[in-house]
Amino acid sequence: MSDLPLRSQLAVALGRTAAKMSRMAGKGDGSVIGGKVGLKLDPELLTRLSRDRKLVLVSATNGKTTTTRLITSAMTPLGEVATNAFGANMPTGHVSALASAPAAKYGVLECDEKYVPMVLRETGANVVALMNLSRDQMDRAAEIWLLAGKWRKALAEAPNTHVVANCDDPLVTWGAATAKSVTWVAAGQHWREDSWCCPECGGPLDRQEGEENSDWACRQCHFRRPRPDWVLHNGAVYDPHGRAFPLDAIQLPGRANRSNAVVALAVVAQFGVPPEQALPLLATVKSVAGRYTTVEAQGRTLRLLLAKNPAGWLEAFDVLKPAPSPLVLAINAQGPDGRDTSWLWDVDFRLLRGRPVWVGGERRIDLAARLEAAEVPFTLVDDVEQAILAVQPGHLDVIANYTAFQNIRTRYGRVV
Template identity: 55%
Template sequence: MTEPRYSLRTRLASGLTKSAAALSRATGRGDGAVIGGRVGQMIDPEFLANLAAGRRIALISGTNGKTTTTRLTAAALGVLGNVATNSLGANMPHGHMSALVKAGATPFAVLEVDEHYLADVLKKTKAELVALLNLSRDQLDRAQEVATVAAKWRTMLTGAPEVHVIANCDDPMVTWAASAATQVTWVAAGQRWLDDSWVCPECGSRIERHGEQWFCVNGDLTRPMPQWQVEGDGVVDPTGVFHEVHLQLPGRVNKANAATALAVAAYFGAPTLRSLPKLAEVTSIAGRYATVVRDDRVIRLLLSKNPAGWLEAFDMAEDAPTLLAINARDPDGLDTSWLYDVDFSPVRGRRVLITGDRAMDLAVRLEVNEVPFEHVTSFEKALAAIPPGRLEVIANYTAFQDIRAELDRVN
């Protein structure tokens, strides 16, 4: 791809974006993705559209798994050429601007997009593909209802007949939204969290489930036939060929994320056999799934931000001492009532420690679930409380960042 001929305004905005991001990093205020894009847009109001021009773009959205799937997709598509991507998860328009500036001229871009911003980003970038992963409740004090987001997606796709959609056919909400598109590739990515999809979004009737199949009892919505599906330790492609998938990321959910990544890459023409080894090179994503050795303890970090995410984390975590950390700062959402949507019984029988700003809210929830626990006031005290060996850490967003910062200070 040749360097695009940006206007003077866009070139100036790009330079100031880089400078603002660098200053943010130098002063320890963050990676600079958001402030960089904000400064750029002040100079060029059409900054995102101008940066997107000339690239083939895929947008990845959903409640959970966006960052991981974006990273896997960028790796899979990278066999065809350089890929611009917001790999650290700044998933709103300012983050997209910074990512595109940082990457320079690339033939492709894979952008993680917050589900509430998807329609706006699609319009501005003119992306040719959208991947829809899942929809579930998230940060109840500020996030929209699941049905509202699904309806917005459906309206978005109704007005964008040229967009190809890759969608999870196991999630009825996603299926309903994606069914408005004229071109859909269905991926059987699974759905462990069911509590937001007992009712048909089309007619309000009950959804029945029998094994992998689901359908609205009124006949208005039925699980589509998937072209891609997770099967055992691998993925079956649309031709029926089974591909073993080797990942350094834990859990079945990441096999599903890999299936979506392969489907996106294949749409753009990447041979699956060439993309598969690239998936195996992806390790931790912004610290998620990272394993750190400290003081004879093997510590694994799992990020969980909402009920569906906690369900998946419990599936990934080994039967070992487990630290649960909960904060309720602005990035987490201030309302912790979502804890009562989480079934904590999977950790019953393990040694459970709790910490964080809102540890007492978690303590009450664990009491209700009859899960014994120990309260510790810091991550350091949690480490001191357990013997040498493995420690699983499951934390929501800012609690996760606090623990990462503590580990980084020592290491």
């Protein structure tokens, strides 16, 4: 930190003060306001803080926060790792994360999809991990083909950056294809509704389905799935040497987290951490920024699941207790959620038939209309507490989008 110019040191100090005041006021962990103050005083602060560090950027529509946490955990044998653990994934959050760990030689930064080109340009990150792209908050976010195109341009201009990319997602493959050095990971693609067409020519994609991943190729041009270096198959990961490592010890539930784990293993291998050393460290991660946390309320055990878009809801359904286990759904449409709730009609809610469902949140009527169309019986509630009291003591899954999730988490316990 002493190597920074005086102006930068002042920016870091004032940013920390702002973050501390935010925490004392109960406004969050202060990452955003701290970084905002720092960048206001020194617009080049992110570049300065990145200097002489080995950095990983992690980006995707879903799974960024979890994979960032997994990679950070697996890199602990290398020393201190700077990271934005709670999802402040824009440059303000990156500044706060790096400033809070001035001695860390390594950094693992979750990065919002549309900020990848800017952050890569300013940090010169050594490794970029790209996992999936699907539609999300379309009232304010770009079309995902445009995002993938921006990734292509940015990576073509970053010759010293190595990319770890999920080759089962055609859009991610296209976005990563211009990188000078790529490790391809067959991590699976469970939501495919946004990638039926070839991003290279617009032609149809043909797929050969597998249990967790699938081969694919364009019917009209040369674009096809690359040969993977790492493969997720039957609950195990196969490294580039063909060695198999079971993922049984991973404590985060569901197939999406197996995908996150194989990407994490491929990333840390770039820093010399082998799977046999990394896997026990991945297994120590039980909850990420409240996701999958269980809390007690009124004699019930609530498991909190975050789902922000159709792909995320599909993965949340994958980890539910079997029917007739009860379920609470909560939907808001505030700024961080996206104001448009039409994406609800892309979610296959028929999967919830056969279990009692309670519906809450500020946009519960929108969700109720969707469930009615899917012929899923439900009970409408004005407050989540009503649903909790309506079920018998025991396990209760709660799925909510971003602000609804944060409200429930704050109310019933912010266990991490």
